[in-house]
Amino acid sequence: MARFVVVLPLVPLTAGAEFTVAEWPLHVTLVEPFSTDLPEPAVAAIIGRIAEQAAAVRASGGEDAAFGRRHDVPVTLVRDGGELAALRSRAIDALREAGVDVDHVREDYRPHVSHKQDRRLRWGERVELGTIALIDMRPNAGSHHRSVVAAWQLGAAASVAPE
Numbered sequence: 001m002a003r004f005v006v007v008l009p010l011v012p013l014t015a016g017a018e019f020t021v022a023e024w025p026l027h028v029t030l031v032e033p034f035s036t037d038l039p040e041p042a043v044a045a046i047i048g049r050i051a052e053q054a055a056a057v058r059a060s061g062g063e064d065a066a067f068g069r070r071h072d073v074p075v076t077l078v079r080d081g082g083e084l085a086a087l088r089s090r091a092i093d094a095l096r097e098a099g100v101d102v103d104h105v106r107e108d109y110r111p112h113v114s115h116k117q118d119r120r121l122r123w124g125e126r127v128e129l130g131t132i133a134l135i136d137m138r139p140n141a142g143s144h145h146r147s148v149v150a151a152w153q154l155g156a157a158a159s160v161a162p163e
Contacts, residue, residue, distance in 0.1 A: 001035045001036065002035065002036055002038070002039075003035045003136075003137040003138045004034060004136060004137060005029060005032065005034075005134075005137055006030045006031040006132065006133070006135070007027040007030060007133050007135060008027060008028045008030055008129040008131065008132055009026070009027040009151075010025065010026040010027060010127055011025050011026065013025060013133045013151045014148060015148055015149065015150050015151055017147070017148040018139065018147045020144050020145055020146075021146065024114075024116060024146065026116060026119055026120070027113065027133075028059075028129060030084070030087060030091055031095065032104070034101065034102050038098065038099070040136070043098075043134060044149055044150040046094050046098055047091065047094075047132060047134045047150070047152070048150065048152055049094065050094055051153070051155075053090070054087050054090070056129060056153075056154045056155065057084055057087065057128070057129040057130075057154070058128055059078045059126070060078070060124055060126045061076045061077075061078065061125040061127075062076065062078060062079040063077050064076055064123075065112065067112065067114070073114060074114070074115040075113060076112060076113050076120055076121040077112050078112055078113060078127075080111065084109075084111045084129075092105060130153055131153055131154065132152050133150070134148070134150045134151075135147065136148075
């Protein structure tokens with residue numbers, strides 16, 4: 001069974017790129033990790049259709065917070081005009097309609113960017129979230145790696161997914 005996550009990276013990501021868990025690029029998670037029996041191209045097609053219908057999201061860094069079970073993961077909350085929640089709903093609905101079990105997603109979605117070593121989104125820092133990426137959480141490289149299945153510019157008709 002494949003496991004994916006859908007993110008809006010703060011830096012450009014391209015299909016085929018790989019990184020370790022420790023090197024995750026700064027991003028806003030749009031849909032938490034989910035498992036599915038659908039083949040990778042089918043999941044990519046679903047997310048690609050969402051990307052075609054969405055515009056880039058202008059946002060900024062908000063308050064710092066602590067996430068995780070023990071509240072020990074430092075994050076910066078992301079402030080926007082509600083576009084992130086709407087985009088998330090469309091993505092979750094599309095996945096659900098395709099038979100993907102996304103019933104475990106958080107009801108209290110709070111868009112945020114986790115701090116990574118010396119990298120973070122700062123209070124008031126403006127960002128344009130113009131790319132959506134589908135990430136393989138279980139690539140062939142092993143459990144400490146992640147792989148970009150596909151990435152799309154929001155609002156663009158053409159995917160930059162690998163052939």
